[in-house]
Amino acid sequence: MPWLQLKLTANRSGTASIEYALMKIGAVSVTLEDNADQPILEPALGETPLWDQVKITGLFDANIDTAAIATSLQQRLSQPLTHLQWEQLEDKDWEREWMSNFHPICCGERLWICPSWCAPPQPTKVNILLDPGLAFGTGTHPTTFLCMQWLDKQLLDDLELIDYGCGSGILGIAALKLGARRVIGVDIDPQALIATADNAQRNQLADNAMPVFLPDNAPEASADIVLANILAGPLAELAPILTNLTRPGGKLCLSGILDVQAQAVMDAYAKDFDFEPIAQKEEWVRLVGRKIR
Structure with a gap:
């Protein structure tokens, strides 16, 4: 099954709202990654630490309307979004x-x-x-x-x-x-x-x-x-x-x-x-x- 990935960056304070918005508009998963080579060695119990700069990737079905998704995402957020990037995820048998x-x-x-x-x-x-x-x-x-x-x-x-x-x-x-x-x-x-x-x-x-x-x-x-x-x-x-x-x-x-x-x-x-x-x-x-x- 083919997929599309929407990639964007955010600071720590804006990450949670973007993650929530992506899930509400149809992302099947959201991945958070370090965007500034900032190590987090090990969280304390009960903590979920984030990096200062976060790369966010939302995974969508390839049949979605990318323009509509981007507009809907922006409408749900208070801060303007820049550098939105869509990528096609290669269709593979990931287990193999x-x-x-x-x-x-x-x-x-x-x-x-x-x-x-x-x-x-x-x-x-x-x-x-x-x-x-x-x-x-x-x-x-x-x-x-x-x-x-x-x-x-x-x-x-x-x-x-x-x-x-x-x-x-x-x-x-x-x-x-x-x-x-x-x-x-x-x-x-x-x-x-x-x-x-x-x-x-x-x-x-x-x-x-x-x-x-x-x-x-x-x-x-x-x-x-x-x-x-x-x-x-x-x-x-x-x-x-x-x-x-x-x-x-x-x-x-x-x-x-x-x-x-x-x-x-x-x-x-x-x-x-x-x-x-x-x-x-x-x-x-x-x-x-x-x-x-």
């Missing part, structure tokens, strides 16, 4: 487009992440067959790659793990295929639990190898290793929970953290963990600590 750009990834000496629709390039290695669905975690992001790289080097035989924020299930499934006895997956998103269960089945794991739970329903049992690839803010807030879930002498592997946030996250766990040197890929880091009490 995404699939064509997800390739097998080597994450160490043993581990490979392979799209479920591809043959593993090295069948004798430990291959994770993955279809993330709507959940986060394909291995292409530095945070996931850093965690997979760490797991590749661990002796996991007969250990129990918790994957807190399991997303697609990629970390827990990797741990099981590397010898772990059991992994508990936890996520706040029901879609992630579905994706994890599907990927566990796709990798021919036993039905009870990786049970998944929403946080309120998760068992309170501790584990030899706790994995959490989330974001710095939630990781700091979850410190009491993740600490209690890690057995004395056990390991905690944290990622989803920018290099400038690493010290703040370590400080939240400092009294209970000794941390190894920080591992970094691009601007992202991985923290690994051993529980000392």
Whole structure:
């Protein structure tokens, strides 16, 4: 199905009214992007920050009257609009487009992440067959790659793990295929639990190898290793929970953290963990600590 995109720019204060007006006049979606290379590293809980200068894109059916839409939009707004730009969006099978750009990834000496629709390039290695669905975690992001790289080097035989924020299930499934006895997956998103269960089945794991739970329903049992690839803010807030879930002498592997946030996250766990040197890929880091009490 062909589409048209209406692109315009606005300052922070005018963005909400333009977004609302676009939806009222028939846009099927509205996208907001930074228009001035202004980074927003991580919002606080409950915040939805915007850039000072925002690029706004409204998506419309290609059969609409563009002149009428532009007039209707202007009539709904108090400020005059300039530099309206219409573009035709190429008609593609976007699912196939995404699939064509997800390739097998080597994450160490043993581990490979392979799209479920591809043959593993090295069948004798430990291959994770993955279809993330709507959940986060394909291995292409530095945070996931850093965690997979760490797991590749661990002796996991007969250990129990918790994957807190399991997303697609990629970390827990990797741990099981590397010898772990059991992994508990936890996520706040029901879609992630579905994706994890599907990927566990796709990798021919036993039905009870990786049970998944929403946080309120998760068992309170501790584990030899706790994995959490989330974001710095939630990781700091979850410190009491993740600490209690890690057995004395056990390991905690944290990622989803920018290099400038690493010290703040370590400080939240400092009294209970000794941390190894920080591992970094691009601007992202991985923290690994051993529980000392």
